[in-house]
Amino acid sequence: MTGGNIDEASVDRLYRQLDADAESGGYHLNPDREFTRSLVEGLLVNIDRYGYQACPCRLASGVKEEDLDIICPCDYRDPDVVEYGACFCGLYVNEAIKKGERQAEAVPERRGREMKEQKEETAGGVTVRLSQPVWRCKVCGYLCARPEAPDICPICKVPRERFERFV
Amino acid sequence: MTKVKVAGTDKGDIMLYALSTCVWCGKTKKLLDELGVAYAYEDVDLLKGEERSAAVKEITAWNPAASFPTLVINNEKSIVGFKEAEIRQALA
Numbered sequence: 001m002t003g004g005n006i007d008e009a010s011v012d013r014l015y016r017q018l019d020a021d022a023e024s025g026g027y028h029l030n031p032d033r034e035f036t037r038s039l040v041e042g043l044l045v046n047i048d049r050y051g052y053q054a055c056p057c058r059l060a061s062g063v064k065e066e067d068l069d070i071i072c073p074c075d076y077r078d079p080d081v082v083e084y085g086a087c088f089c090g091l092y093v094n095e096a097i098k099k100g101e102r103q104a105e106a107v108p109e110r111r112g113r114e115m116k117e118q119k120e121e122t123a124g125g126v127t128v129r130l131s132q133p134v135w136r137c138k139v140c141g142y143l144c145a146r147p148e149a150p151d152i153c154p155i156c157k158v159p160r161e162r163f164e165r166f167v
Numbered sequence: 168m169t170k171v172k173v174a175g176t177d178k179g180d181i182m183l184y185a186l187s188t189c190v191w192c193g194k195t196k197k198l199l200d201e202l203g204v205a206y207a208y209e210d211v212d213l214l215k216g217e218e219r220s221a222a223v224k225e226i227t228a229w230n231p232a233a234s235f236p237t238l239v240i241n242n243e244k245s246i247v248g249f250k251e252a253e254i255r256q257a258l259a
């Protein structure tokens with residue numbers, strides 16, 4: 001579809017890697033092999049073009065800091081899979097779509113709206129003193145309390161830059 | 168790169184804003200080809216600088232999220248996303 005210089009072997013390699021990571025982390029890739037291969041090809045095109053795997057279904061700026069939220073897996077994957085059964089691209093799907101009980105459909109763009117940051121200082125009116133800061137993975141919500149965020153999210157494998165200080 | 172014109176039956180001015188890497192955009196192009204309508208498309212990710220900003224501005228007028236695919240029919244209405252039934256109906 002995208003043509004160019006992306007070879008089949010590279011597509012296969014990234015496909016297998018994404019699939020293994022997804023399944024080990026409780027996620028599923030779209031079972032439509034041809035469809036998913038096209039998306040993987042798009043990811044490789046973007047790695048080649050921008051130096052990072054920007055979402056193939058969104059227009060990346062090419063400036064990494066501006067595109068962090070749309071580097072696949074994007075910040076919007078989990079809420080989209082919960083609400084629509086699939087992420088914006090349809091690369092990640094829920095169990096029902098994986099099993100073929102439901103079809104992936106057009107998902108509205110969530111970027112730039114709805115992602116309300118909850119900035120409550122206290123929980124339930126109780127102020128808690130913590131021995132360590134708590135870091136939150138913006139992709140999968142994994143929380144950990146340690147001096148610094150991990151280099152790689154142990155759950156969804158995104159790098160440290162995708163973490164935010166939560167508490 | 169400029170707008171690519173695809174020949175076919177005249178159903179008015181049909182403009183598709185797409186990305187070369189987006190599978191849903193590819194599906195939309197395939198559907199338009201299958202319907203045999205004349206249309207133009209632009210792969211916005213292949214544009215640079217001012218050309219790209221101009222295209223994004225055009226899309227935003229129809230679709231504030233500037234997401235892809237955005238199909239603009241006769242400068243009257245837009246269909247955002249690969250909504251097969253809606254596209255078929257609009258171009259019947």
